Amino acid sequence: xxxxxxxxxxxxxxxxxxxxxxxLVSGTNGKTTTNNMLAQIxxxxxxxxxxNYEGANLITGVATALIKAADFKGKLEGDYSILxxxxxxxxxxxxxxxxxxVVLTNFFRDQLDRYGEIDKTIAMLCNALSKLPETSLILNxxxxxxAQFEKxxxxxxxxYGLGKHEKVITTSSGVKExxxxxxxxxxxxxxxxxxxxxxxxxxxxxGFTRPQPRVEGFQxxxxxxTANCFVCCHKGVVSLNLPVYGLYNLYNALAALxxxxxxxxxxxxIISALQNYTPVIGRMERYNFQGKPVFLNLVKNPAGFxxxxxxxxxxxxxxxxxxxxxxxxxxxxxxxxxxxxxxxxLADKEKYFNIFVCTGTRGEEMALRxxxxxxxxxxxxxxxxxxxxxxxxxxxTGKTAFLLTTYTALWPTEKFLAKIAQKERIYEAERVPxxx
Amino acid sequence: xxxxxxxxxxxxxxxxxxxxxxxxxxxRCSWRGIKINLFEVNLGEKxxxxxxxxxxxxGGSDRxxxxxxxxxxxxxxxxxxxxxxxLVVLAICGGYQLLGKYYRTLDGKIIPGLELLxxxxxxxxxRLIGNIIIEVVLEDSIIQVVGFENHAGRTFLGHIYxxxxxxxxxxxxxxxxxxxxxxxxxxxxxLHGPLLPKNPMLTxxxxxxxxxxxxxxxxxxxxxxxxxxxxxKVMLKRLLK
Numbered sequence: 263x264x265x266x267x268x269x270x271x272x273x274x275x276x277x278x279x280x281x282x283x284x285x286l287v288s289g290t291n292g293k294t295t296t297n298n299m300l301a302q303i304x305x306x307x308x309x310x311x312x313x314n315y316e317g318a319n320l321i322t323g324v325a326t327a328l329i330k331a332a333d334f335k336g337k338l339e340g341d342y343s344i345l346x347x348x349x350x351x352x353x354x355x356x357x358x359x360x361x362x363x364v365v366l367t368n369f370f371r372d373q374l375d376r377y378g379e380i381d382k383t384i385a386m387l388c389n390a391l392s393k394l395p396e397t398s399l400i401l402n403x404x405x406x407x408x409a410q411f412e413k414x415x416x417x418x419x420x421x422y423g424l425g426k427h428e429k430v431i432t433t434s435s436g437v438k439e440x441x442x443x444x445x446x447x448x449x450x451x452x453x454x455x456x457x458x459x460x461x462x463x464x465x466x467x468x469g470f471t472r473p474q475p476r477v478e479g480f481q482x483x484x485x486x487x488t489a490n491c492f493v494c495c496h497k498g499v500v501s502l503n504l505p506v507y508g509l510y511n512l513y514n515a516l517a518a519l520x521x522x523x524x525x526x527x528x529x530x531x532i533i534s535a536l537q538n539y540t541p542v543i544g545r546m547e548r549y550n551f552q553g554k555p556v557f558l559n560l561v562k563n564p565a566g567f568x569x570x571x572x573x574x575x576x577x578x579x580x581x582x583x584x585x586x587x588x589x590x591x592x593x594x595x596x597x598x599x600x601x602x603x604x605x606x607x608l609a610d611k612e613k614y615f616n617i618f619v620c621t622g623t624r625g626e627e628m629a630l631r632x633x634x635x636x637x638x639x640x641x642x643x644x645x646x647x648x649x650x651x652x653x654x655x656x657x658x659t660g661k662t663a664f665l666l667t668t669y670t671a672l673w674p675t676e677k678f679l680a681k682i683a684q685k686e687r688i689y690e691a692e693r694v695p696x697x698x
Numbered sequence: 699x700x701x702x703x704x705x706x707x708x709x710x711x712x713x714x715x716x717x718x719x720x721x722x723x724x725x726r727c728s729w730r731g732i733k734i735n736l737f738e739v740n741l742g743e744k745x746x747x748x749x750x751x752x753x754x755x756x757g758g759s760d761r762x763x764x765x766x767x768x769x770x771x772x773x774x775x776x777x778x779x780x781x782x783x784x785l786v787v788l789a790i791c792g793g794y795q796l797l798g799k800y801y802r803t804l805d806g807k808i809i810p811g812l813e814l815l816x817x818x819x820x821x822x823x824x825r826l827i828g829n830i831i832i833e834v835v836l837e838d839s840i841i842q843v844v845g846f847e848n849h850a851g852r853t854f855l856g857h858i859y860x861x862x863x864x865x866x867x868x869x870x871x872x873x874x875x876x877x878x879x880x881x882x883x884x885x886x887x888x889l890h891g892p893l894l895p896k897n898p899m900l901t902x903x904x905x906x907x908x909x910x911x912x913x914x915x916x917x918x919x920x921x922x923x924x925x926x927x928x929x930x931k932v933m934l935k936r937l938l939k
Contacts, residue, residue: 598892
């Protein structure tokens with residue numbers, strides 16, 4: 263990035279011109295979606311918004327977005343800059359742009375070979391944010407690794423979270439992070455889990471407990487194509503119907519909603535923007551191939567992959583599955599995290615799946631992982647050429663096809679898919695009107 | 699046939715998919731009709747090492763490793779006895795370092811190890827990260843073993859044999875071409891990946907060794923390892939041209 267070398271302060275210079283301020287969205291999973299949801303909320307409310315694009319969330323990507331939005335004199339026309347920032351890049355970006363607000367989604371292990379251990383990343387982040395007294399935080403109350411930021415930074419905080427619902431889990435088998443209190447090291451006790459370490463936790467050592475969220479979702483329902491809950495906040499109780507799948511998208515929506523409320527957008531306007539949300543590429547994006555629904559989803563770490571598998575496990579019809587695993591720099595060169603994903607759950611419902619097509623530079627490893635998860639080898643197929651692998655899964659006899667890919671495999675898959683299948687708009691009929 | 703498998707501190711030492719090693723050991727036994735009793739042992743929980751046939755110790759982050767060091771110290775003499783008696787142990791990365799004399803941090807602090815094996819580890823500035831291939835000599839064969847290493851510690855061996863020699867990658871310290879440690883039936887290595895699933899010959903060697911100790915010296919039943927070999931070949935082809 264030439265501009266960054268010539269003028270190292272350019273990011274801060276440009277971003278600070280946003281009249282109403284800069285909002286940064288970070289965390290391991292959901293930052294792209296949350297950022298886009300918040301941008302759509304702000305745009306709908308009539309504000310001019312500068313956003314960065316998918317994946318452009320390191321310091322160079324943030325600078326690029328701002329430079330693109332500026333005119334030739336370096337003047338930026340925008341009310342808000344809403345930027346997703348990689349958690350490892352956040353300390354530097356935050357220091358340069360001095361954000362009005364930072365939204366944190368969750369923390370899971372992600373591409374460890376690039377960033378070292380998650381504890382270190384979090385410690386650096388806490389340290390950087392604690393030096394920005396004018397910043398406020400929007401935090402996920404259900405993730406102890408996120409909620410610790412209130413104590414560690416001393417900044418003003420607003421929490422969002424999901425309450426207990428029918429599908430909560432009471433065993434801890436999926437927890438890989440934060441089994442221990444981030445403040446004192448005692449083992450955390452949980453009333454329930456939503457997934458991973460996300461849930462209702464309490465520390466018997468120092469009393470660190472899931473804070474009562476200011477904005478809380480309850481009566482969660484997730485279907486094949488939608489996710490619904492009621493939202494309770496100081497403005498009242500409303501129903502939220504998202505046109506996208508998954509519990510994790512409810513979290514993203516609650517984060518964006520909480521941020522929106524704190525930027526003085528009305529609850530009705532926020533709900534309406536969220537109900538019309540169009541997913542970004544590779545976030546359970548929906549296609550139609552000769553009448554068959556096809557879903558494309560990005561996976562980049564165990565928590566995200568498990569959420570992707572949850573969509574597969576929702577179906578009550580036969581489906582065909584495609585996994586594309588690359589090990590390039592942007593994917594993370596170490597693919598051992600595949601062994602932390604709970605593919606064993608697929609084996610429990612093995613009869614619903616016709617075939618698992620494995621491709622990508624490490625498709626063989628993916629196939630091996632499935633074998634050791636007890637899936638029948640006869641259903642596992644290695645197909646090194648990615649295009650052929652896409653064709654293979656689409657021509658399967660199942661009623662649905664699921665394509666899950668790592669970062670660098672996403673774009674070629676998407677490009678090819680767009681050629682042979684139709685990208686679907688969300689059906690109006692699938693939306694339920696809100697009661698606000 | 700029945701084998702007792704002990705996964706030590708699965709809650710704490712669970713970095714980089716290392717649980718895949720236990721999965722591989724377990725599956726390759728059960729596919730052959732060998733029963734597995736799995737004991738997952740956490741901080742403070744009781745376990746009799748002498749009754750175990752295979753013990754797995756994975757890697758953790760610094761904080762996690764400090765938490766277990768205290769717990770493991772109390773078990774040292776039991777573990778030592780079991781090791782001398784031929785217990786099959788696989789220790790990866792942080793678990794490997796713990797069995798040695800000490801770990802010296804960058805600022806010179808000495809963190810004592812269990813002193814079970816004759817080696818020590820020093821922190822280095824740059825982490826040694828990447829795909830790795832080593833050559834391991836087993837009783838009657840020489841095999842190539844693939845994995846992924848990611849460690850800041852540099853391990854130097856005293857009067858003790860390495861597990862193998864480095865064909866591509868860093869190994870113990872990036873200098874002397876040695877990787878891991880082999881002592882009696884203890885196998886230590888920096889290889890994540892995880893190690894056992896895509897190196898089935900090593901896994902089977904561990905299983906056969908554990909069975910032999912219990913008086914079973916029959917040859918292991920044949921398994922179709924096409925997928926294992928395919929996954930291994932990807933890395934052999936990429937790194938050993």
